[in-house]
Amino acid sequence: MAPQTATSQLLDNCLTDAEFPELPDFTRGKVRDAYKLPDRRRLLIATDRQSAFDQVLAAVPYKGQVLTQTARYWFDHTSDICPNHVISYPDPNVVLCKDLDMVPIEIVVRAYLTGSTNTSAWTMYERGERVIYGHPFPDGMKKNQKLAETIITPTTKxxxxxxxxxxxxxxxxxxxxxTHEQWRELAEKSLALFARGQELAAKQGLILVDTKYEFGIDENGTITIADEIHTPDSSRYWRADSYEQKFAAGEEPDSLDKEFLRLWIAGQCDPYNDPIPEIPADTLIAFSNKYVALFEQLTGLDFERPDPAVPVRDRIRAALVSELPEYFQAGN
Known part of the structure; x- marks a missing residue:
């Protein structure tokens, strides 16, 4: 048998399944596996599964860790604007959090006319729409152009x-x-969170282009931000130093986010009507590197790559045994 290459070792050690039968009320999302615990608590485990165009397509090394630690940075830096759901972080991929009553809409905030999915503002604009999510748009705009003002473009879940x-x-x-009052607060908090994100990203040479927020209501009736915040899965980031030049040339900005993979897929097929081809290993590694680069540039921290000899799932299980021993005791 041929020895494993570094690439194959990385891809083989991706976390694609975080279902642990000892834990209660398991549910699986596109990226996160979750458990509902007593006392209005939830356990969220960010896997390395990669979704795009509403499909799970592959696994990307370090992705779950990047998402969790990037969200942690932003939860820590926005808690004065809006309370968040975090209780603790048992592992780099895991969040123990409040179990909220989730608001049935996603709040998308946009500062630029861009995107490649069917719900993106640019796709709608390109097919001729000039009132998008209730906002009027003038003729003659170009892809990736900055909007006159930041707007909210919500979607149903x-x-x-x-x-x-x-x-x-x-x-x-x-x-x-x-309610009207809830919507007012959701809109105000979303715009304030986005402004903070733009401010801190700009200091690190990045443009926060757009993002998606999910909110819930806690046991006291308080609107609380949940899931993730300003991660490369939920947001677009462009390198600020090359944006103007790229825009003037009609080229795609230098991005550090999920759009890299969306554009690769859209270049191979019509993702809404054709089968999506298998994503090559070198493309997945390049994608992983972009996520890690974003984390490091955004936070100013070094990304701590885990020991490749230790399976991610085994490491997470050990952390859960330590955090929630009552579920893993013999006989349970």
Whole structure:
């Protein structure tokens, strides 16, 4: 048998399954595996599964760790704006958090006209729409152009594997998905969180282009941010020093986010109608490197790569045994 290459070792040690039968009420999302614990607690484990165009496509080395630690940085730096769901971090991939009553919409905040999915502002603009998510857009705009002002473009949350669907503020209030007061607070907090994100990203030479927030309501009725915040899965980041030149040339910005993979896929097929081809190993490694580079540039911290000889799943299990021993005791 041929010896493993460094690439194959990395790909083989990705975390694709975080289901532990000892823990209760397991649910699986595209990226995170979750458990509902007593006393309004949840356990979220970020895997290395990679989704795009509402499909799970591959596994990306270090991805779950990058997402968890990037979100941790932002939760720590925005807690004065909005409370978050975090209780503790038992492992670099794991968050023990509050179990919230989730708000049934996702709040997407945009500062640029861009994107490649069916719900992105650029895709809608390119097909001729000039009122997008209730906001008027002038003719003559170009892809990746900065908007005159930051806007909120909410979507409904998919259920049963469905797709995100655009919705306007008026429709949210008309259908009473949230109250008027809740919507006002959600909008204010989202814009404030985004402004903080733009400010701190700019100091590190990055542009926070757009992002998605998910909120819930805690046991005291407080609106609380959940899931993740300003990660490369939920946000776009561009390198600030090359943006103007790339935009003037009609080229895609230098990005450090999920758009890299979306554009690769869109270059191979129509992801909404064609089978998506297998993603080559070198593309997955390049993608992983972008996520790690974003974490380091954004936070100013060194990314601590785990020991490749220790399976990620084994490390996480050991952390859970230590954090939640009552579930792993003999006989349970």
């Amino acid at each position: 998919p259920t049963g594997g469905g797709h995100d669907a655009p919705i306007t503020e008026a429709e949210i209030l008309e259908t009473q998905l949230v």
